Amino acid sequence: MNNAVMLGILWHLVGAASAACFYAPFKKVRRWSWETMWSIxxxxxxxxxxxxxSYVLLPDFWRYYAAFGLSTLLPVFLFGAMxxxxxVNYGLTMRYLGMSMGIGIAIGITLVVxxxxxxLLQGRFVALFSSAGGQMTLLGVAIALVGVAIVSWAGVLKERAMGICAEEFNLRKGLLLAVMxxxxxxxxxxxMDAAKPMHxxxxxxxxxPLYVALPSYVVIMGGGAVINLGYCFIRLAAKADLSIKADFSQARSLLVANVLFSLLGGTLWYLQFFFYAWGHxxxxxxxxxISWMLHMSFYVLCGGLVGLLLNEWKNAGRRPVRVLCIGCLTIIVAANVVGLGMAG
Incomplete structure (x- = not known):
């Protein structure tokens, strides 16, 4: 495995670790509605x-974006909105299926898709089977999917052992949302694929080269922001108790702490894609x-490890922890198989 591939895998791991940790600061936010916290x-x-x-990286910020036509920017923006x-559906999936089953199905589907x-759309899929490196890489994807399934099963065992239930368990609705x-x-x-001209x-x-993907995030994240912030603002507007007013009527010290913790959570969320660009x-x-497969499988891996470090599995018993460890090791094996395939 050459050094470039190893570095790529390492940076994807760092990005995934950031993603796995991003919600920790949000847990410190008190007396705020979820919508206000998520919006900040x-x-x-x-x-x-x-x-x-992007403003720091680009020699002329506005000229860079003005150089692209709508035919380039619109697909990037729409895929960001997608x-x-x-x-949004991720949070609802957790609500109806619980964390472990929801993560397993949702992450498994998004990893494959x-x-x-x-x-597949570029007509390169069949060609992957004609080379030893391509076959090895696809094998790594399959192993990663197995690893995600094992870690998710460990989570299900943990929830059963600790008596944790989904907020409003609904298998049919939850499965539909997980697929979506x-x-x-x-x-x-x-x-990221549509933004290649921008890169x-x-x-x-x-x-x-480590930073060439970052300016495209202005457009990609812009699409995501329209959906997420729009969803939050609509929910806040629909609340009769005007919770946003109550959120900002807290004591000054609590208000400052909530804002800082929310901004820190947002920073960690961004850093996952900052390092994703380095890995890519x-x-x-x-x-x-393969960048997406590495990111998503490492996200599940790091989520499990962070949970162990925070003692979230302390009262789950030995069996769920053993299954978790097997799943984490499977994902590590998958990353190595993918690395060998790309280096071959």
Missing amino acids: GGLMSWLILPWAV WGIGN GTLMTP CGIFSAGMSFA QAAADLGIN ANIPVQYDF
Whole structure:
């Protein structure tokens, strides 16, 4: 496995770790509605940081974006909005299926769709079977999917052992939302593929290859922001108790703490895609679709490890923890198989 591929896998792991940790600051927010907390964090992750980073990177911020026609920007924006719809459905999936089953189905679907749909639409999928490297890479994707399933099963065992139930368990509704979440969340993978002309334009400006994808986040995250913030504002407007007014009527110290924790959560959420861009830059062009598989499988891996570190599995018993460890090891094996396939 060459150094570039190893670095790519490493940076995807760092990004996934950031994603697995992003909700920890949100848990410190008190006496705020979910919509207000999510909106403040979202302003940081979807608008402030993408714009600020791009403004620093680009020699002429406005000229860069004005150089692209609607035929380039609109698909990138719409795929970003598609990803935003997946984000909204993600939370609803957890509500009706519970964390473990919801994550397993949603992440499993988005891993497969986001990873394999791009080469399929580009007519490259069949060609992958004609080379040893392609076959090895696809085998790694299959192993990763098995690893996600095992970790999710460990979560189900944990929830059963600890008596944790979904807020409003509804199998039919939950499965429908999980499928929708899985499909729509893959929009980020499609957006990155559609944004390749933007990446090339950034490279032509002399921007370091590690950063060429970051200016496209202004458009991608913009699409996601429209969906997420729109959803939050509609829900806040529909509440008769005007909870947004109550949220900002808290004591000054609590208000400052809530804002800071929400902004920190939003920063961690953005950093997952910051390092995703670094990992993507180190993946060979013919295997660029694998970035999504690495990100999503590492997200499940890091989520399990973070849960262990925070003692969330303390009272679950030995069996769920053993199954979790087997699932994590399976994902690590998958990453190595994918790496060997890309290096071959």
